[in-house]
Each structure stands twice: as structure tokens, then as C-alpha cells.
Amino acid sequence: MSDLTIFADQTTEMLKAPYQARHYIDGTYVDSADGRTSERISPSHGIVVSQAALGSAVETEAAIKSARAAFDDGRWSRLPAKDRAAVLNKVADLIEQNVERLAVIETLESGKPISQARGECNGAADLWRYAASLARTAHGDSHNTLGADILGVVVKEPIGVVSVITPWNFPFWILSQKLPFALAAGCTCVVKPSEVTPSTTAMLGDLLQEAGLPAGVCNIVLGYGDPVGSLMTTHSDVDMVTFTGSTAVGKMITKSAGDSLKKVALELGGKNPQVIFPDADLENAADAVTFGVYFNVGQCCNSSSRIIVHEDIADAFVERVVALSRKVVFGNPLHADTQVGAIVTPDHQAKIDGYVKEAVAAGAEVCLGGHHMSVAGLGSQFYEPTVIRGVTPDMAIVREEVFGPVLTVLTFRSLDEAIALANDSTYGLSAGVWSENVHTCLEFCRRAEAGTVWTNTWMDGFPELSFGGMKQSGQGREIGKYGYEEFLEVKSLVMRIGRTRAPWVKMA
Structure with missing residues (x-):
């Protein structure tokens, strides 16, 4: 801590x-x-x-x-x-x-x-x-x-x-x-x-x-x-x-x-993936992933709680996200510098913790966080920024909406596999792709089953662009x-x- x-x-x-x-x-x-x-x-x-x-x-x-x-x-x-x-x-x-x-x-x-x-x-x-x-x-x-x-x-x-x-x-x-x-x-x-x-x-x-x-x-x-x-x-x-x-x-x-x-x-709801290819701007991608999972304490239908990273860069990328996660300021929501505040209710905090504990029991690895915590003078309704890898697509923490500051990591080898993993969800609210190759980005955008697809960014929204989801x-x-x-x-x-x-x- x-x-x-x-x-x-x-x-x-x-x-x-x-x-x-x-x-x-x-x-x-x-x-x-x-x-x-x-x-x-x-x-x-x-x-x-x-x-x-x-x-x-x-x-x-x-x-x-x-x-x-x-x-x-x-x-x-x-x-x-x-x-x-x-x-x-x-x-x-x-x-x-x-x-x-x-x-x-x-x-x-x-x-x-x-x-x-x-x-x-x-x-x-x-x-x-x-x-x-x-x-x-x-x-x-x-x-x-x-x-x-x-x-x-x-x-x-x-x-x-x-x-x-x-x-x-x-x-x-x-x-x-x-x-x-x-x-x-x-x-x-x-x-x-x-x-x-x-x-x-x-x-x-x-x-x-x-x-x-x-x-x-x-x-x-x-x-x-x-x-x-x-x-x-x-x-x-x-x-x-x-x-x-x-x-x-x-x-x-x-x-x-x-x-x-x-x-x-x-x-x-949403269980939104960001897919990161080896040729992406990894510094910007890691920052966007960190923003996407911790914004509004992760209590966001557009939370990018599921990242899908090419296996050649997975270790280095996860290390970068963990390092950024340690620097995210959390605590007193009334302070202008705070980026992650409190969980909305004790029951919801217990639900988040339950997903994490279940994943760990099934063999997942916690790279950072994984516990609720107290902040001096503010009580115990806070949850640590959490990064989990070693998950499988069938785990509840990968498939269901955790609605908290919890990021899961999957890996892929090919574009087709990445798209299959991204679409392997009952949800279809939003998705993201990170690559410097316009052909990769365009194919992903056209095949992703989501109402909004972001390319080399996350959660940019404008009144002119309609918002909504596919599937459930x-x-x-x-x-x-x-x-x-x-x-x-x-x-x-x-x-x-x-x-x-x-x-x-x-x-x-």
C-alpha cells in the first residue's frame, strides 16, 4: 500500500x-x-x-x-x-x-x-x-x-x-x-x-x-x-x-x-476491450488504458476494464501500466489533484472484491492492488488500483461488469484472434484499437461488435456523435x-x- x-x-x-x-x-x-x-x-x-x-x-x-x-x-x-x-x-x-x-x-x-x-x-x-x-x-x-x-x-x-x-x-x-x-x-x-x-x-x-x-x-x-x-x-x-x-x-x-x-x-452495461498491437504508440496506449480503467473510480459503463495485448509486448506493456497505476492519485475526492475517489457503497465494494478474490482462486495473478483499503481520515470505502493478468476468457472477472478500478489482461497472437477475443462478450458498448497501421485499425473498427470504436484514443466524446451499444x-x-x-x-x-x-x- x-x-x-x-x-x-x-x-x-x-x-x-x-x-x-x-x-x-x-x-x-x-x-x-x-x-x-x-x-x-x-x-x-x-x-x-x-x-x-x-x-x-x-x-x-x-x-x-x-x-x-x-x-x-x-x-x-x-x-x-x-x-x-x-x-x-x-x-x-x-x-x-x-x-x-x-x-x-x-x-x-x-x-x-x-x-x-x-x-x-x-x-x-x-x-x-x-x-x-x-x-x-x-x-x-x-x-x-x-x-x-x-x-x-x-x-x-x-x-x-x-x-x-x-x-x-x-x-x-x-x-x-x-x-x-x-x-x-x-x-x-x-x-x-x-x-x-x-x-x-x-x-x-x-x-x-x-x-x-x-x-x-x-x-x-x-x-x-x-x-x-x-x-x-x-x-x-x-x-x-x-x-x-x-x-x-x-x-x-x-x-x-x-x-x-x-x-x-x-x-x-459494457465490458469494453482495448486491443494493443506491437506497432502502437505504447506510451500513449498505456496512459489511455490507465485513464480508461480508473476514471470515475472504474464505475463507468465505458470503462476499459479488459485489455487485449499482443503477446510479444505483453510483459513490457503490463509493467508500464502498473508503473502508471502506482502514480494515479487516489484519496480525498474533494481535492483537485485526486484522480480516483471512493466506491459508491459498501455493498458495491464487496462485489468488486468478490470478483478479484474469485479470479485469484482460479489462478489469476494480481500485479497490483487487489484489496479494499482505508484512507486516513476518510474511512474504508476505497479500493486499490488493481491490475490482474493470467486470466482466461471464461472467468467472471473477464466476462462480467465489475464496475470498479480493476483491469484484466488477455493476450493475442493475430488480428483475427484479437477481434475474436474483443467480440467474445454479451456486451457491445465500446472498443478500442491501438496501432500505427491504418489497415489494422480500419479492419478492427469494421469487425468490432460495439456501438463506438476508438482508434488510438479512449473515451473521447462529442455531442455531435451518437452513443449507444449493441447486443446486451x-x-x-x-x-x-x-x-x-x-x-x-x-x-x-x-x-x-x-x-x-x-x-x-x-x-x-
Whole structure:
């Protein structure tokens, strides 16, 4: 443990009192009808960060009713796109003005480093601005070749009321991958954040109100998946569900939403490979691998938790990654230099540790880490940066989403073997390839079964580029033009100009 880079200083200013998170329904903040609340204890600092209203069917029904009424009367859906865009741009401005307030709460609730929380909240503003631009530039098609007296027009209309369910690991970023695009399309929404990290979503209500979003267009209900989330996915007044979270819960949502044939968009788990060829820039590749597995404490659907390295360079490359891993700064998430913070819950920490212990028992070699640990003054909810080799493709630690700072190493001999190993997964969210040979990179990109493939980089993302997975990593897309179109229905208008239609019934 002494050869790791640990930062335990606690001099950063803390919250003066827990944040009070409340439901936001029909433009008003409300408590739960039964008065129930929940508390979030910081995984890194052990303090009460927030006290949140705990929703029931009462609040969920009210939020859905409000969103339905707001959609049906057209107060948002029938506004000119430039007016919707103006509100979204104002929200982006307000997010930027409140980045520090949002980031501190998110850091304390989730355990992630504050530098990453600042980046997440600041970057979210760009998603709102890009969604605003799509509101003004979306269009359909026209067909004037259907006959001299026929004009066909294809229009795109908002799908209706959308249930937005978000996870705990990137609460503000993932909300901003969904909500502004649904609003840009003219939809109205009911939002449920994770009960683990509810506060930044609740705080967004203030910004929406200040930006001039009409009451009822976005409603926020806090609470657990049962009853809040389950009602949001089955209610007859909801037209679409967009969910980010585990594959197991995504499958449950698909089944429950199927009874009413709601549209469902899912962004689920990943077991993402980076493949490193001998001719790669190994220094940059090792740095990207280290970033990819430890970013957000490894609690990231895009975590590159599985590297596949050519056997000729495997020993040297692993040594390089281990050396970099020792220099990764972990500890107090509120310090600007910290790169790896706390694990979100004790149960999740135990799950991570279980994967590591099981792999070791099966013969894997721990090159670094492999234990949960305590940080002076901050408690024991931390896990060492961990590198494991000597694994086999059938091990759970290689096949399942560990969701922690744990890297596994496989080796290959040929391009075909590397692609086979990369695709040997039930997931297909993202993948990466490292080589200076453009032919190698292009073939890998075309054959990799993943929604995003990075070449000589990792986790570069842009609002213009849609995100989503293949196989059990989900369905549908988020952000970009394709993510925006998830919230639109296509309607064909067939118009006969003049009275040239031949009668079907012949009159005598």
C-alpha cells in the first residue's frame, strides 16, 4: 500500500448543512405526501450530504398527469423551435454559472473526484446547447414525384410524454444526454434520478424554472425504482422510456413497457476491450488504458476494464501500466489533484472484491492492488488500483461488469484472434484499437461488435456523435442527431392537389 499515491488531506471546505432535495412537479417543489425521506451518506467523508423526499405512487401519478397535460395542450410541443431552443440555451448558461455548486454535491454523494465532477457538469452545458441547435435544424422530407396532383410530406413530431430514468455514476451528465434532447423535440418529461445521487437532478429544477421552462414540461420525482420507476415504465400516459443502468434492470423495463408497446431506449452495461498491437504508440496506449480503467473510480459503463495485448509486448506493456497505476492519485475526492475517489457503497465494494478474490482462486495473478483499503481520515470505502493478468476468457472477472478500478489482461497472437477475443462478450458498448497501421485499425473498427470504436484514443466524446451499444449493451442511441430522433415520431402526409381522383364507385 505504501507504494501507491494516496492523498488524505481534508482541508477542502465542506457543506454547511445537508442539501434538502424535493420533488419538482408542475413547476412547484413538493414534499412526499406521506412525509418520507431518505439520507445519503458520503462514501468518502461519512457525512450526511443530502436528505431527499422519498416518492410514492402519489407523486409519480401527479408528475405523469402534469407532463401529460403539458404535452396535450401544446404549451411546449407546439412552440416554435426557436423558442424552445432559447430556453435550452438559457439552461446551459445557468448550468455553467452553477458548476461548482453542482460539482461539490455530486462529489460528496458519489465519491468521484471533484475535477471529474466539474468536467461532467461543465460539459453537460454543451449537450444542452447542441440539443438547442437540433431543435432549430430538424426537418422532414418532401416528395413531389408521386404524380402531378400529389404532394407527399414526411414530418417529425414529438413522441409525447417521456420517462427519463438515470443512474448514480454520472447523474448530471447522463441526465443531460437525455433530457435536453427530449425537450428539444417538444416532448414533456418525468425524471427519476438514482436515490443514491438525487441532488444535482433536484437542483436542476431551479435552473429550468429560471430559464422559463413552462410548468409541467419537466417533472422530477425522487425515490426508488419500486414504486417510482416501475410506475414510470408501465403507466398508460407515458409514451416512451429512456433508461441508463444495468442490463438486468433494462430487461425488466423492456418487459414491463411491452404491455403497452411503449418505445424503450436503453443504455446498459459494457465490458469494453482495448486491443494493443506491437506497432502502437505504447506510451500513449498505456496512459489511455490507465485513464480508461480508473476514471470515475472504474464505475463507468465505458470503462476499459479488459485489455487485449499482443503477446510479444505483453510483459513490457503490463509493467508500464502498473508503473502508471502506482502514480494515479487516489484519496480525498474533494481535492483537485485526486484522480480516483471512493466506491459508491459498501455493498458495491464487496462485489468488486468478490470478483478479484474469485479470479485469484482460479489462478489469476494480481500485479497490483487487489484489496479494499482505508484512507486516513476518510474511512474504508476505497479500493486499490488493481491490475490482474493470467486470466482466461471464461472467468467472471473477464466476462462480467465489475464496475470498479480493476483491469484484466488477455493476450493475442493475430488480428483475427484479437477481434475474436474483443467480440467474445454479451456486451457491445465500446472498443478500442491501438496501432500505427491504418489497415489494422480500419479492419478492427469494421469487425468490432460495439456501438463506438476508438482508434488510438479512449473515451473521447462529442455531442455531435451518437452513443449507444449493441447486443446486451442496449438499444437506441443517445446524443447526436440519432439520439435526438429517438424522441420523434415520423408521420407521412399525403395531399392530393385538385380534384383529379377517379371515382371508386361508378354511378349509373
